[in-house]
Amino acid sequence: MDFEDFEIIDVDEIKEALAHEDLPSAVGKIKDYLEQQDRVELNIAITGESGSGKSTFINAFRGIGDENEDSAETGVVETTKVHKAYPYKKYPNVKLWDLPGIGTPNFKADEYLQRVEFQRYDFFIIIASDRFRECHAHLAEEIVKMHKRFYFVRSKIDANISAEKRKKTFNEQRILDAIRKDCIEGLERIGVKSPVVFLISCFDLPLYDFNHLEETIEVELPQHKRHVLMLALPNITLEINERKKKALEKNIWKLALLSAGVAAVPIPLLNAALSLHVDVSILVSELSKYYDTFSLDPASLQRLSDTSGKSVKELKAVMKSPISKEINKEMVIKMLAGCSFVAVDTVAEYFLGFIPGLGSLASGSLSFATVYLTLKHSLDWLAKDAHNVLVAALETPV
Ligand SMILES: Nc1nc2c(ncn2[C@@H]2O[C@H](COP(=O)(O)OP(=O)(O)O)[C@@H](O)[C@H]2O)c(=O)[nH]1
Ligand SMILES: [Mg+2]
Incomplete structure (x- = not known):
């Protein structure tokens, strides 16, 4: 967990969102906000x-x-x-x-x-x-x-x-x-x-x-x-790639709170006693959105191949992230369970400071922090993959 993982967080925005509400009603509002955002x-x-x-x-x-x-x-x-x-x-x-x-x-x-x-x-x-x-x-x-x-x-x-x-x-x-x-x-x-x-x-x-x-x-x-x-x-230029990443980063804490705040299914962790309460479908849909917006879906890669003259295989070869395959429930659960315990703890502690009531959620700060980290790392990985794909497409053949 690097310090920079926290730099993307707009603490004021979180405080503002939670200033006049208890956590359940804030979660309801966040849900509405996210739904409306895609319907604009x-x-x-x-x-x-x-x-x-x-x-x-x-x-x-x-x-x-x-x-x-x-x-x-x-x-x-x-x-x-x-x-x-x-x-x-x-x-x-x-x-x-x-x-x-x-x-x-x-x-x-x-x-x-x-x-x-x-x-x-x-x-x-x-x-x-x-x-x-x-x-x-x-x-x-x-x-x-x-x-x-x-x-x-x-x-x-x-x-x-x-x-x-x-x-x-x-x-x-x-x-x-x-x-x-x-x-x-x-x-x-x-x-x-x-x-x-x-x-x-x-x-x-x-x-x-x-x-x-x-x-x-x-x-x-x-x-x-x-x-x-x-x-x-x-996703056609490196600058747009970066701006897309920034736009998506802003939603991560909201999605983490939503995922941990709704009636969620327990997922047992590898190291036993604890289990997470996470709405996995929220992650599946957000990760799929990452794929699409970074133009990493098969149709977009094909189009990039057509315009750049690089084969899809060559483009795929520079996608190094652990999630550059298909997104599904099983894969998301594996990722959640595989989060480093120390990192999760650090994130949980950080957020407990300004999300009152987080610790009292059925699923708790642990689930929140795990989802937060999973999304953050996935976004970093896919943005990097997309960056590499663009660079590869722009390279002139030797
Ligand atoms: N060289 C070149 N040709 C273009 C470009 N944009 C459009 N064309 C060509 O200009 C012609 C007219 O384009 P089209 O999009 O049908 O124009 P519209 O009538 O304004 O919809 C087509 O033959 C296009 O392939 C461009 O950026 N560069
Ligand atoms: Mg026309």
């Missing part, structure tokens, strides 16, 4: 000219290819005039909306926004794949007028780079700067203050500004929406 709605509108790469962006942002059965259709001539929702599979309340193309001859931004029911969306992503145009300006202006937020994305950067590479004077940074400048000036002309433009290639998201885009959206979202976006997003 988030609606993201993706708009831009036809052919700008909206549908491709939607697939990439959902971590799927362009040819899955529920992918947004790409590369086709857009005829549709309706907006269509693409929910995340594991978080169906988080939806990306494919909006009809803008910039058609009679395009009117205000009518367009009414037609796509603009109130629904938490924010808009405007995608341009070429120069900044009048239709972008009109739309951005109108979105702001409706008191909504937009993020301006310039897509297909890879195509610009490879076209310019043919020139003798090729300089990547200069091209990126010029593209950015064109869009920024366009936005400034309509009065946007300090506009930010995100350069992206949907064919290679980790390059360029994707990370910055994701981080900016996250910071600007209300707290309760941040968490679900963070979990839903595919």
Whole structure:
């Protein structure tokens, strides 16, 4: 047990949660909170000219290819005039909306926004794949007028780079700067203050500004929406990997209290006299969530293999954690029983200091501490595995 295992704990948050309640009612509240957290709605509108790469962006942002059965259709001539929702599979309340193309001859931004029911969306992503145009300006202006937020994305950067590479004077940074400048000036002309433009290639998201885009959206979202976006997003950069870990860490003490606080089944410990009272299903579902959010599930590994050129076997070879196999009840019970007694004791003692009544729970502080440690270590392991998988995928073959 290292001291750093405690650093993730927001003691004030725990004290605050328990300040006006006895433990059973606090546990009830924590249960509601966790359930609601996963049900938060988030609606993201993706708009831009036809052919700008909206549908491709939607697939990439959902971590799927362009040819899955529920992918947004790409590369086709857009005829549709309706907006269509693409929910995340594991978080169906988080939806990306494919909006009809803008910039058609009679395009009117205000009518367009009414037609796509603009109130629904938490924010808009405007995608341009070429120069900044009048239709972008009109739309951005109108979105702001409706008191909504937009993020301006310039897509297909890879195509610009490879076209310019043919020139003798090729300089990547200069091209990126010029593209950015064109869009920024366009936005400034309509009065946007300090506009930010995100350069992206949907064919290679980790390059360029994707990370910055994701981080900016996250910071600007209300707290309760941040968490679900963070979990839903595919794990595509080392920075996102780290932020996912931080988001999940915050829930560990809540889950431990919940698991130890509800009518739980006794699990005998190897060293006899004591038994734990733990709701194992809470752990099974949380650990499965870790897998999914770190994109370590078979479908995500396959997709990473397709895009990186590394075989699934090569990617799996760098997953070293003891739990990099299937998650089930038996395996969780084994982990709980295998927790070091000394470490559990240290954690229990630490928490007894500010969770009044913990010792009096039927299951007691021992169960709480064991679940806490099991989740904490599993999260550390899986985040590390995911980190290694990303690094392996990025490595160029020798
Ligand atoms: N090179 C490159 N092509 C892209 C990118 N994004 C989309 N495309 C291609 O641009 C075309 C139009 O994309 P699509 O997503 O269907 O555009 P939409 O009409 O806005 O939905 C397709 O052939 C895509 O493969 C990108 O980032 N880089
Ligand atoms: Mg489309």
